[in-house]
Amino acid sequence: MSKTFEEINERIRKGEAVVVTAQEMKDIVADKGAKEAARRVDVVTTATFGPMCSSGALINVGHPSPRIKMSRATLNGVPAYAGLAAVDVYLGATALPEDDPRNAVFPGAFTYGGGHVIEDLVSGKEVILKASGYGTDCYPRREIETAVSLKTVNSATLMNPRNGYQNYNVAVNTGAERPIYTYLGLLRPRMANANYCSAGQLSPLLNDPHYRTIGIGTRIFLGGGVGYVFFPGTQHAPCGPRAENGVPRGGAATMALVGDLRGMSPRYLRGVSIAGYGVSLAVGVGIPIPILDEEMAVFTSVRDGDIFAPVVDYGKAYPENTGEIIGHVSYAELRSGAIEIAGRRVRTAGLSSYARAREIAAELKTWIARGRFLLGQPVERLPGAESGVVLRKLEVRR
Amino acid sequence: MIQKSVILNFPRKLVDEPLVSRVIRDCDVEVNILQASVTPEEDGHMFVIFKGEPANIGRALDFLKERGVRAILPVKNLVRDEERCVHCGACVGQCASAAFTIDKDTCQVVFDPDRCIACELCIPACGYGAVESVSDHLKRTGEAS
Ligand code: SF4
Ligand code: SF4
Numbered sequence: 001m002s003k004t005f006e007e008i009n010e011r012i013r014k015g016e017a018v019v020v021t022a023q024e025m026k027d028i029v030a031d032k033g034a035k036e037a038a039r040r041v042d043v044v045t046t047a048t049f050g051p052m053c054s055s056g057a058l059i060n061v062g063h064p065s066p067r068i069k070m071s072r073a074t075l076n077g078v079p080a081y082a083g084l085a086a087v088d089v090y091l092g093a094t095a096l097p098e099d100d101p102r103n104a105v106f107p108g109a110f111t112y113g114g115g116h117v118i119e120d121l122v123s124g125k126e127v128i129l130k131a132s133g134y135g136t137d138c139y140p141r142r143e144i145e146t147a148v149s150l151k152t153v154n155s156a157t158l159m160n161p162r163n164g165y166q167n168y169n170v171a172v173n174t175g176a177e178r179p180i181y182t183y184l185g186l187l188r189p190r191m192a193n194a195n196y197c198s199a200g201q202l203s204p205l206l207n208d209p210h211y212r213t214i215g216i217g218t219r220i221f222l223g224g225g226v227g228y229v230f231f232p233g234t235q236h237a238p239c240g241p242r243a244e245n246g247v248p249r250g251g252a253a254t255m256a257l258v259g260d261l262r263g264m265s266p267r268y269l270r271g272v273s274i275a276g277y278g279v280s281l282a283v284g285v286g287i288p289i290p291i292l293d294e295e296m297a298v299f300t301s302v303r304d305g306d307i308f309a310p311v312v313d314y315g316k317a318y319p320e321n322t323g324e325i326i327g328h329v330s331y332a333e334l335r336s337g338a339i340e341i342a343g344r345r346v347r348t349a350g351l352s353s354y355a356r357a358r359e360i361a362a363e364l365k366t367w368i369a370r371g372r373f374l375l376g377q378p379v380e381r382l383p384g385a386e387s388g389v390v391l392r393k394l395e396v397r398r
Numbered sequence: 399m400i401q402k403s404v405i406l407n408f409p410r411k412l413v414d415e416p417l418v419s420r421v422i423r424d425c426d427v428e429v430n431i432l433q434a435s436v437t438p439e440e441d442g443h444m445f446v447i448f449k450g451e452p453a454n455i456g457r458a459l460d461f462l463k464e465r466g467v468r469a470i471l472p473v474k475n476l477v478r479d480e481e482r483c484v485h486c487g488a489c490v491g492q493c494a495s496a497a498f499t500i501d502k503d504t505c506q507v508v509f510d511p512d513r514c515i516a517c518e519l520c521i522p523a524c525g526y527g528a529v530e531s532v533s534d535h536l537k538r539t540g541e542a543s
Binding site: 049 | 486487488489491492504505507522526534538
């Protein structure tokens with residue numbers, strides 16, 4: 001027996017849809033079997049919450065009188081890209097104020113940057129816009145300094161080129177000398193600790209490993225508001241090795257996400273300061289997966305013990321881009337607090353919040369169950385394992 | 399008589415109210431202000447020491463909370479800001495004395511001040527400003543306001 005998106009949406013509209021979180025789905029399938037689970041359940045909600053550097057806000061601040069064509073702009077001192085139309089700017093999550101000391105005194109603290117400006121905006125705060133232009137006949141003004149907020153701007157769109165990595169590396173430092181400060185956190189020497197960053201069995205693309213239902217046009221929970229998947233994310237690389245259950249054994253798919261910043265919340269959109277590395281934005285993403293048939297019930301029953309992540313040395317293999325992998329560990333092991341690598345017990349910590357991912361999955365479940373949120377049927381699928389899309393390395397040619 | 403260091407965060411609408419003098423007068427608590435950044439129209443921050451009977455200090459904290467002031471009690475130079483904590487668990491991986499642990503049921507990160515040995519290894523691990531040293535916390539909140 002199979003269902004269509006339209007049939008499921010009809011049930012959501014009538015308030016009859018059966019919606020469960022990915023966590024609950026594991027037990028339902030274990031209990032009743034995939035066939036029966038597929039018959040009973042219409043939608044499974046998945047979620048993740050963690051730092052996603054490839055994020056940013058596209059803002060149209062509006063025209064002053066006289067007008068300006070901004071060629072440089074900062075928001076609370078953080079530079080935004082202004083090489084667009086006159087008063088459009090794109091504020092990247094990892095952007096830093098010009099005068100931030102960065103890693104001059106190592107490790108840098110990176111207390112404030114693009115991610116924090118975005119958090120301030122969604123918190124309803126005013127931020128200071130400073131901009132300059134070279135002046136033209138149609139845009140004569142050369143300087144401006146004023147305060148803007150989500151209330152004053154024409155539009156503010158969260159537009160993230162790469163979010164929600166299907167799977168991710170586990171980082172360790174095999175070096176002997178010093179602790180290293182990476183985007184996966186502080187790694188002490190001689191593999192004293194290991195950090196990972198995925199919601200594992202709750203994570204969207206791990207519950208739809210072949211992108212049967214998540215594609216271009218999928219409506220999602222983004223930062224506390226409503227958003228969409230608008231394209232495969234940058235570095236989308238679905239053709240790597242997969243386990244028998246179809247789940248990739250490394251990075252793989254990514255998604256480009258978009259949504260109106262108005263309506264989002266700082267609970268699910270947080271500036272992050274990563275010592276020695278920089279700033280980022282923690283993004284909360286929730287994606288509903290329609291249980292179209294038995295296969296989708298099987299996919300969404302995947303558990304942490306069946307999902308494997310590669311362990312990578314961020315002391316050498318990662319920075320030098322050698323592609324070397326120390327081994328694979330399951331998310332069940334990672335979440336137990338310690339893993340075994342090369343016969344050694346190594347303490348683990350997550351950087352993605354499982355607690356908040358659970359909260360998002362539950363929230364999205366409520367939205368759908370109340371008929372407030374309909375599923376968006378993809379207009380195109382994301383390139384899959386058969387697409388031949390691979391991650392290219394940048395050759396240094398001269 | 400006990401002493402307690404307290405960080406007070408005032409939303410801007412409360413900055414003009416004489417809350418500290420009411421703590422002194424109504425709750426019978428001595429207040430020693432170590433650091434303050436209070437400007438009209440902006441959120442205010444204060445680092446103070448309360449001195450008084452435990453019950454009175456409790457009353458003062460309740461009174462401030464009721465009025466909308468957020469009070470954070472540092473533990474051994476550690477400021478744990480519950481509101482900023484996203485429960486990622488990065489601190490747990492650094493904390494060798496199990497002051498930070500993950501609750502198996504809720505998946506939330508919990509902090510047990512009694513187990514904390516003040517090694518401060520957790521501070522650089524937290525990217526969300528949810529565990530900081532007192533001085534870093536005051537610097538950040540002071541600047542941001
Ligand atoms: S690292 Fe910070 S945000 Fe994460 S659980 Fe610990 S205190 Fe909370
Ligand atoms: S200061 Fe040390 S003992 Fe205390 S919570 Fe942080 S890591 Fe644990």
